Amino acid sequence: MAKSNEPIWWSLFSAGGMVAAMVLPILIVITGILVPFGLAGEDPLNFERIHSAVSQKDSVKLVLFIVITLPFFHWAHRFRFTLVDVGLKSVSTLISVLCYGGAIAGTIISVVIFWNI
Amino acid sequence: MSVYHRPVSNTWWLKRKPYILFMIRELTSVFVAGYCLFLLVLVYKLTQGADAYGNFMVALKLPSSVALHLISLTFVLYHTITWFNLTPKILVLYRGEERIHQGLVAGTFYAVWAVISFMVVWLVLGV
Numbered sequence: 001m002a003k004s005n006e007p008i009w010w011s012l013f014s015a016g017g018m019v020a021a022m023v024l025p026i027l028i029v030i031t032g033i034l035v036p037f038g039l040a041g042e043d044p045l046n047f048e049r050i051h052s053a054v055s056q057k058d059s060v061k062l063v064l065f066i067v068i069t070l071p072f073f074h075w076a077h078r079f080r081f082t083l084v085d086v087g088l089k090s091v092s093t094l095i096s097v098l099c100y101g102g103a104i105a106g107t108i109i110s111v112v113i114f115w116n117i
Numbered sequence: 118m119s120v121y122h123r124p125v126s127n128t129w130w131l132k133r134k135p136y137i138l139f140m141i142r143e144l145t146s147v148f149v150a151g152y153c154l155f156l157l158v159l160v161y162k163l164t165q166g167a168d169a170y171g172n173f174m175v176a177l178k179l180p181s182s183v184a185l186h187l188i189s190l191t192f193v194l195y196h197t198i199t200w201f202n203l204t205p206k207i208l209v210l211y212r213g214e215e216r217i218h219q220g221l222v223a224g225t226f227y228a229v230w231a232v233i234s235f236m237v238v239w240l241v242l243g244v
Contacts, residue, residue: 032186087127
C-alpha cells in the first residue's frame with residue numbers, strides 16, 4: 001500500500017474538532033452575548049487585563065494559540081471533502097492544497113501575531 | 118480499461134433529510150474556522166494597542182456582530198452535539214474485555230464540556 005499522509009490530517013481534524021466542540025460555544029456566548037449586553041460586569045475584557053494576561057503568561061498564550069489554530073485544520077479536512085462531495089472531484093488535489101494550505105497559512109500568521117504580543 | 122462511474126448529481130445531498138443534515142454538519146466547520154479567525158483578529162488588535170483593541174470591543178455591540186455570533190453559535194452547537202454523539206462510535210474504549218458503553222463515553226464528553234465551559238467563564242470573565 002502506498003504511504004499516505006492522511007493520518008496526519010485526520011489526527012489534526014479530530015483534535016481540532018474536539019477543541020472546537022469543547023471551547024468555542026462558551027467563547028461565542030461570551031463575545032456575542034455576555035460582553036456586548038453587559039451581563040458580565042463593567043468591561044471584563046478591558047485592554048489592560050487581557051493584554052497582561054496574554055502577554056505575560058506563556059501558558060495562556062499556548063492555550064489560546066491551540067484553541068485558535070487546531071480548528072483551522074478541522075475546517076480544512078471537512079471542507080475539503082465537502083467540496084469534493086458537491087462535485088469538485090476533478091480538482092480534488094487543488095482543493096486539498098488550498099484547504100490544508102489555508103490552515104497552515106493561518107497557523108503561520110498566528111505564530112507571528114503571538115510572537116509579537 | 119476504464120472503470121464506469123455512475124454519474125452523481127451535485128445536488129444529491131438535497132434529496133433526503135439525513136443528507137441535508139450531513140451537509141449542515143460539514144458546513145459547521147466554516148463557522149468554526151470563521152470564529153477562530155475572529156479570535157485571531159482579537160489577539161492581533163491586542164498587539165496594536167489599547168485604542169485599536171477598544172474599538173474592536175465596542176464593535177461587538179453592533180447588531181451585525183451579535184447576529185453573526187448567534188448564527189455561529191447555532192452552527193457550532195450543532196458541531197458540538199454531533200461531535201460528542203459520533204466520536205464514541207469511532208473511539209472504541211475497553212475496560213478489561215468489555216467495551217465501554219457508547220452512551221457513557223458521550224456522557225463523559227458532555228460532563229467535561231460543562232466543566233470546561235464554567236472554567237472558561239471563570240478564567241476569561243473573572244467571575
